[in-house]
Amino acid sequence: MTKPRFDLIGLFAFLLLAFVMGVMLSESFEQPAAENAEKPSLSTLSELEHTAPAPRALDIQRWSTEQGLRVLFMPAPELPMLDVRLTFNAGSARDGDQPGLAMLTNGMLNEGTGTLDTTAIAAGFEDLGAQFSNGAYRDMAIASLRTLSAAEQREPALALFRQVVATPSSPADALARLKNQVLAGFEYDKQNPGKQANQAFFKALYGEHPYAHNSDGTPASISALTADHLRAFHQRAYSAGNAVLVMVGDISRSTAEQIATELATALPQGPALPALAQPSKPTPGNQHIEFPSQQTHLLIGELGVSRSDADYPAVYLGNQILGGGGFGTRLMEEVREKRGLTYGIYSGFSPMQARGPFMISVQTRANQSAGTLELIQQLLRDYVAEGPTQAELDAAKRELAGSYPLSNASNADILGQLAVIGFYDLPSDHLQRFMQQVQALSREEVRDALQRQLKVDDLLVVTLGPTVEQQPIPAPGSQTLPAPSSTPEH
Template identity: 35%
Template sequence: MHRHPEPQVHRYARGHQRTLPAAQAPAASSARPSWVAGAVAGLLALATLFAAFQARAVEVQRVVSPGGIEAWLVEDHSNPIIAVELVFRGGASLDPEDKPGLAHMVSGLIDEGAGPLDSQTFQGTLDDLSIGLRFNAGLDNFNGSLTTLTENRERAFELLRLAITAPRFDREPVERIRSQILARLSREAEDPDVIASRTLRQLMFQDHPYARPTRGTEASVRSITTDDLRGFVQDRFARDQLFIGVVGDITTDELEALLDSTFLPLPLSAQPFSVPEADIGNAGDLVVIEKNIPQSVVSLGQGGIKRDDPDYYAAYVVNYILGGGGFASRLVEEVREKRGLAYSVYSYLSPLDHGALVAGGVATQNARVGESLDLIRQEWQRMASEGPTEAELEAAKRFLTGSFPLRFSSSGRIAGMLVGMQLEDLGIDYLDRRNDFIEAVTLEDARRVAKRVYRPDDLTVVVVGAPVGVEATREAPTDGS
């Protein structure tokens, strides 16, 4: 399931990790030096190896415990490791309007002491038993990840149970995590990449919950109380909004028992919630946020295509050709390779549950921002008018189907895919069928969908820096505007 660039890990505090969107980096050049050619050959060999692994080993089982808790399981007894991914539907978009950042703060605190264990004891137990436990709040969902050695599985699942059913929210960890979030917000206030992406979201989503800062503002983070934290857990963590994926050294019978002991203590139902559909705004606007830096950062986007749209796979392939395929993409070829305007230029699909985007970005010298934007708009228009060539389509399909097995490179990644399959209602046999969806995209499909999706006149653009010759069409929004 392709939603965002791959995450990178940022450590907030001992034993606690947070996933953040990683910067999009260019892939291999079309004019490849010899070492890149060798790397590509190695990649193809690895893809073949994982394809063989996929064919014989990735069998997804639907496990339902005696208490009715469902999980999707891939058994793998080759290593004594178990990985669990869980998701509660409903994320930061449900934060109170005056307290954005609540879900994010909860994600930083529920493993900082739970049940009878204070923060030091809880974290010390994780460290002593080499248990990985982390949580993350996205716009639509609240995610958790657990990794443990088989021999420590009962204790690991017990700690997970305590974190999601009985977090303590003691004063010391609450204030410590609050201080860390505030420090990070202070750093991000000067980060041009963060400023650009945050402003683009404000422009496009306007008064929709998606426009609010996921990590909150200084004022909202300071205002969050222990009662707010407890209320979030009580309202949101429930069995009817829970999805679980498990991979590793565990049998169905063993998993059934752990599912009941871990998740049956949760309430049956979450508090009812709804998020309105987003109405994408400010189409065609350009905002400049002046910052005295030698290189401007640009974020841009327009309304996109949802994950359950019948045209999604065609759009996915077309985006790979336009800007999602690294050095295989048109944007990199035109902006970087031919003209040397930027190190990184890219596009991606962002199909959120209540508002989809086609987005992208570039970073370039202040004097060349206008030229880079002109080229991006030209390629946006060329894709809409002409679509991909047959050769581009076939190359994209070969890569996207051939590289798919590489996603099976870790238990955690497979577990995450199992959860995504459930969230998107893709079917338990999706791993077997996914490449068929890519192969089924015809040239006619790709050109029709390119014309439907790409609208260069609708591109909303945010430039952070000191661009030369770039004129804004409106003022930058402030928080909440």
């Protein structure tokens, strides 16, 4: 998952955002407004696109149902709507020896329920003015609902949502269609250098760990999967005890408890799946993949941190300065601005249940790829050894302080944040605590955390491109940028 990057736009905008952040970070949360308080009148969800979100206190409430479903609820009476998300510990890390199983199971949720086919499901949500969405990733699988909060729309929308998530039938015709789409995607991926490089990097980084394989599976594994495989996985991984329910919207606590109980009762019954093992340290080194192109893709990295690692705030802030904050980062300044070697270069930690990757990604001219790699490695070595300057640290803190309110400005934003808190079992005040931790960090603390987590001599390097005679990279000051051979991979 890519983290958004924001730029400060003028002093007035910064002061306004800082004020909003102050409201949201307040430890003395306001009591939510009464359910019958005056609200904007909405007849359809599409009207929300033109409605500015109002600042609100984060009144996060948590409990578990008898079936083991963990629940996070935040009242949001400002708008007459409700957002619901179920997050299952059912990502591709749970595929076992059947790569693509989690992806296909999630993709089939809204394709049929036994009594409803995919057309009836889509029409049911549309007639109610509701929106259903779903997706599967390495750690998790999700199913989300957005509906108006009035009982006449909310209750039938939730009934349909329960049926879709709890009792998918995986009809044969729909499964065949989805499998054909995935198989066609594999053919497209053969011409997608960024996708090939990314898959090779994960395989080299994780070896036999569940994070290593492609979440979409392989042609052989997808072809072999049947509806019975999907039903068995759903019964095991989509159980109430293996899920987190998040609700943000214009409902009371008692209504939220009723919704949670009904969902927990409808889902398969079972415990949480066991925790993932930590990956083994990979053997550092370089891997080259031959590919006909004018450019070379470079992926450079190593194992990073898990979501619960105490160093995460420090390495997150440090990475914003290195290459995670867009223009103005060290990598962008030295590789793009001063030497014109690329249109974009980015770095990032991706914390997951187990140690996620730290990765730097860039595309550059094939005949300057060796020099670009050496430059990036030296920049990383210097940064890890010295840490950020005080000016860099202060600027990064200001930008994060200004952008933080925007990341929680809407119900959908907060829903996503609470889903992360619930799934990774973080404290309810994680959002506020994280920002406080970041703002309190010193240069030395950031440097020390980077030194603990990044070992420049342990880097894995995957290059994908043609083997060509190499030329020296330009000296600082050159501004000539290479023409991209495709859409830049970020």
